[in-house]
Amino acid sequence: MVRKLWDMVSKSTHACSGYHGRKRRKPHRHQPENGHQMLQAHSTRTKIVSCLAVLLAAVATEARSAQWDGPFGLRQGLTPAEVGKVVSIRKLADSSMYSADTVPVPDAAFVRYGLTFSASSGLCAIVAMGPDKPSDGLGRSLKQDYQAIQTKIVAGYGAPSREIDRLREGSKWTEARDYTMSIYWGDRALTTIWRSDASRTLAASLQTIALIAKAESPMTAELSVHYRFANTGDCEAEAKAREASRPQPMKIPDMPAR
Numbered sequence: 153m154v155r156k157l158w159d160m161v162s163k164s165t166h167a168c169s170g171y172h173g174r175k176r177r178k179p180h181r182h183q184p185e186n187g188h189q190m191l192q193a194h195s196t197r198t199k200i201v202s203c204l205a206v207l208l209a210a211v212a213t214e215a216r217s218a219q220w221d222g223p224f225g226l227r228q229g230l231t232p233a234e235v236g237k238v239v240s241i242r243k244l245a246d247s248s249m250y251s252a253d254t255v256p257v258p259d260a261a262f263v264r265y266g267l268t269f270s271a272s273s274g275l276c277a278i279v280a281m282g283p284d285k286p287s288d289g290l291g292r293s294l295k296q297d298y299q300a301i302q303t304k305i306v307a308g309y310g311a312p313s314r315e316i317d318r319l320r321e322g323s324k325w326t327e328a329r330d331y332t333m334s335i336y337w338g339d340r341a342l343t344t345i346w347r348s349d350a351s352r353t354l355a356a357s358l359q360t361i362a363l364i365a366k367a368e369s370p371m372t373a374e375l376s377v378h379y380r381f382a383n384t385g386d387c388e389a390e391a392k393a394r395e396a397s398r399p400q401p402m403k404i405p406d407m408p409a410r
Contacts, residue, residue, distance in 0.1 A: 222356035224265070225256030228381035229274035232267075241267060246394075248387060255280075261301055261375070270386035277387060278379040287373040291331035294365060294373045301375060302344050302363055309354055309361060313347040336367035348382075357382045 220227035226235065232250060235241055241250040252265045261282055268277040282301075287294040306312070318341050319326065325334035334340035342365040348354045354361065360380045367373040 219256045223278055223379045224258065224280065226275060226278060228276065228357040228383055231274050232269055235267065248390060261297070268387050270383060270390055273383040273386045276381050276383045280377045282375040284368050284372050284374045286371060287332045287367070289329040289332055294332060298342065298363070298365055298375055301377065305346065305361060305363065305377070309346050310352070312344045313349070314345045316341050316343045332367050332373055333370045335365060335373065336370050359384055
């Protein structure tokens with residue numbers, strides 16, 4: 153795409169300047185400009201400005217064509233080849249998943265992305281992963297980042313279907329200072345879910361969106377957002393078929409009791 157835009161700029165620059173391979177005559181430096189020459193120069197400048205305006209509009213249109221209407225400038229059904237023309241993606245071994253360091257429309261809150269493709273219906277899921285960041289026991293910075301991402305999603309897709317911030321019954325991490333620790337031990341679920349259902353349909357053919365908090369240590373946490381499109385069932389069915397086709401480990405019979 154960059155090469156294509158450069159070619160557009162080069163060709164249009166020549167067209168705007170009126171250069172067609174002819175060698176222009178330079179006026180004598182002491183020769184004063186008459187009224188006709190001044191009018192001609194003004195007309196040329198006007199044409200160049202108009203031409204450049206058209207060029208900029210064309211460049212903007214070409215750039216937008218590489219951004220689709222779904223999350224992060226992607227959309228349901230894209231093939232790996234189509235996405236690969238815009239950003240660099242890497243296939244994960246023996247799976248339908250690809251990883252990417254960026255996307256057509258990146259978000260500063262995330263540092264890496266996972267894309268899942270169906271062989272029959274294209275892109276079916278996106279996961280955006282944030283960095284592993286320090287979080288105090290109270291989870292103050294975690295909650296602040298979580299709220300910021302949640303607000304962005306609400307702006308694009310409306311109010312969530314469900315919000316969960318729940319501590320498992322019987323957990324020992326009950327104090328306020330244990331907030332991050334409780335997530336780390338799996339005793340606390342912190343997630344927000346948006347879902348297409350009978351009452352509403354999410355934009356961009358999305359089936360669900362889930363904002364999830366995880367803690368990799370008692371003092372660090374990371375956030376991720378999972379987007380699942382309406383064709384997610386195709387990806388799930390293909391994943392099950394791949395798993396079923398893999399050689400199963402040989403079962404060793406139990407030794408008879410003596």
